[in-house]
Amino acid sequence: MREDLGLCLLNESEPLDNLCLACGEQYPHTPDEIDTWIACDSCNGWYHWDCINRPSLEALFICLGCQGPI
Numbered sequence: 001m002r003e004d005l006g007l008c009l010l011n012e013s014e015p016l017d018n019l020c021l022a023c024g025e026q027y028p029h030t031p032d033e034i035d036t037w038i039a040c041d042s043c044n045g046w047y048h049w050d051c052i053n054r055p056s057l058e059a060l061f062i063c064l065g066c067q068g069p070i
């Protein structure tokens, strides 16, 4: 990917590490989708709340990758 195709509009000092680990996208899938994110309490990876079937935001969230095979 070329860096000059639009990233110049973004703050380059901002690390682009907040991609959803479920879908790999940074933005909501639909315009009306609530842009809610949740972070795994184990690996600190960020997920779209929608991408992980909207778990309770109050409870600890451990992503599938961290839960591992049972």
Ligand SMILES: [Zn+2]
Residues within 6 Å of the ligand: 020, 021, 022, 023, 024, 025, 047, 048, 051
């Ligand atoms: Zn996602």
Ligand SMILES: [Zn+2]
Residues within 6 Å of the ligand: 040, 041, 042, 043, 044, 045, 062, 063, 064, 065, 066, 067
């Ligand atoms: Zn995790």
